[in-house]
Amino acid sequence: MLESPLTWGQQDIWRAVVAARPQEHYLNIGRIFAAPKRPVTVERAVKALDDLVARHEALRTRLSGPRDHPRQRVSPIARPYVEVTDESAQVVCDRLSGEPFDYWEEWPLRVAFLVTGDHVRHVVLVLCHLAADGHAADLLVKDFRLLLLRDSLPPPQSATPRELAEWQRSPEGRRTSDEALAFWTAEYRRMDPVTLADVPRRPRFWEATMTSAAIAAAAQAVAARERVSSSTVLLTAAVRLAGRLTGQRFCGMRVIVNNRFAADRRDVVSTISQEGLVLLDLRTPDFGELVRQGWQVALRAYRQAQFDPYAMEEAVSGMGPGIRSFGCFNDQRLVQRDEVTGLDERAVRASMERTELAWTDTMDRNICDFRLHVGGEPGRMEVSLYADTGLLAPPGIERFLYDMESTLVEAAFA
Amino acid sequence: MQTDGELRGRLAEMVAEATDGAVEAADVLAGETRLADLGVTSLGYLRLIDAVEAEFGIELDMTSADSLDELVDYLRLHA
Numbered sequence: 431m432l433e434s435p436l437t438w439g440q441q442d443i444w445r446a447v448v449a450a451r452p453q454e455h456y457l458n459i460g461r462i463f464a465a466p467k468r469p470v471t472v473e474r475a476v477k478a479l480d481d482l483v484a485r486h487e488a489l490r491t492r493l494s495g496p497r498d499h500p501r502q503r504v505s506p507i508a509r510p511y512v513e514v515t516d517e518s519a520q521v522v523c524d525r526l527s528g529e530p531f532d533y534w535e536e537w538p539l540r541v542a543f544l545v546t547g548d549h550v551r552h553v554v555l556v557l558c559h560l561a562a563d564g565h566a567a568d569l570l571v572k573d574f575r576l577l578l579l580r581d582s583l584p585p586p587q588s589a590t591p592r593e594l595a596e597w598q599r600s601p602e603g604r605r606t607s608d609e610a611l612a613f614w615t616a617e618y619r620r621m622d623p624v625t626l627a628d629v630p631r632r633p634r635f636w637e638a639t640m641t642s643a644a645i646a647a648a649a650q651a652v653a654a655r656e657r658v659s660s661s662t663v664l665l666t667a668a669v670r671l672a673g674r675l676t677g678q679r680f681c682g683m684r685v686i687v688n689n690r691f692a693a694d695r696r697d698v699v700s701t702i703s704q705e706g707l708v709l710l711d712l713r714t715p716d717f718g719e720l721v722r723q724g725w726q727v728a729l730r731a732y733r734q735a736q737f738d739p740y741a742m743e744e745a746v747s748g749m750g751p752g753i754r755s756f757g758c759f760n761d762q763r764l765v766q767r768d769e770v771t772g773l774d775e776r777a778v779r780a781s782m783e784r785t786e787l788a789w790t791d792t793m794d795r796n797i798c799d800f801r802l803h804v805g806g807e808p809g810r811m812e813v814s815l816y817a818d819t820g821l822l823a824p825p826g827i828e829r830f831l832y833d834m835e836s837t838l839v840e841a842a843f844a
Numbered sequence: 845m846q847t848d849g850e851l852r853g854r855l856a857e858m859v860a861e862a863t864d865g866a867v868e869a870a871d872v873l874a875g876e877t878r879l880a881d882l883g884v885t886s887l888g889y890l891r892l893i894d895a896v897e898a899e900f901g902i903e904l905d906m907t908s909a910d911s912l913d914e915l916v917d918y919l920r921l922h923a
Binding site: 661662695696726728732 | 880881885888890891893894895
């Protein structure tokens, strides 16, 4: 057994777990993938899972030590929960994701092999967020698929969670954290105060999800015109609209940063993503100009997203009344490269008629009071806003999402 | 010290590596175009900056990596 402190990424997730308990299962990460065309027996799939678990330390790690100050403990062998079923993949994924992990006792993944007859057709992986972030989950799916086809893979090259924790405690790691703290506090000093409040509902946190083809087409069109990613375009629109809500001229939104830019971090299987801070000067009326500012600012912000989260919390919490970042933006789309498509204004505007908005979740507690998620398919985007109703009432949540769409459609045809 | 040609060649290779080949070294070398206009995404930029900092032992100013020419000038002055 090998013990080490939690990494900064794990500490971030632990803070989110504590803040949401007992509803923290929303943090679980589910993935469904098709088995290779060549027939795979359950025995073969179990062997591939054993190899996957042996390959990645993160999958053999549980928490240890006191509940208020956990550490991570790596074991040489782990036997995660596995089931073989003929239910539908989404039903199984929802069921396995629906309960929080038992962090001290349970291995951090749950697996289901979906079979027809003797053969595995699909695999469901549900990961504890302390073990993996979204990108790590995708790396695990890739490895798992390869292991279903081959007997072995070349050894992983990227740092393990324990090595990350060790680096974070080294002088270089501490310097990196201090630099990020200095960057964030300097940006906080530029922020205008937020005075936004409403009467909280019960449950307190509501999520609405908008499904829109128009927002996908419009974001890509603006991205192509301004030579930036659609992610930057969506982030910029979100900050501009947040600034309208808060009345801030300088509005800062947190954004989930992958942190796998260095060569030895590209394939890290752990929770290495943390938040960056994007502060925009909203005085410019021109959206294109704001998007270009967003690109420059985001690039700098992405480089300042590795830090000790407890030190950061202490540094930014005392910056003055109402001085706070507003919300968190997370682009979870799998396809990051934008398609450049011809844009038919009438068709895009007509498609707005088919935009759907639904209330998709509620919670009593959460670490974040304004969370925007982008997902869906390339041609049909899903944008979710999870907000504290004590900050923004449900009609305001709806309006924010529709305003995202109209802002981008207007910008696309400006 | 590397000649300008060698340095440009190496940096163009690094752009190709940072973008997983989506942007080819030959295209980087072909003109004075902004790297973003060639299709270098924010992820590509961040990987490139990290690789350049590691290889040349410098801290790169984010505003000095818009084009290959700017990168070469910056490295000549700071590396």
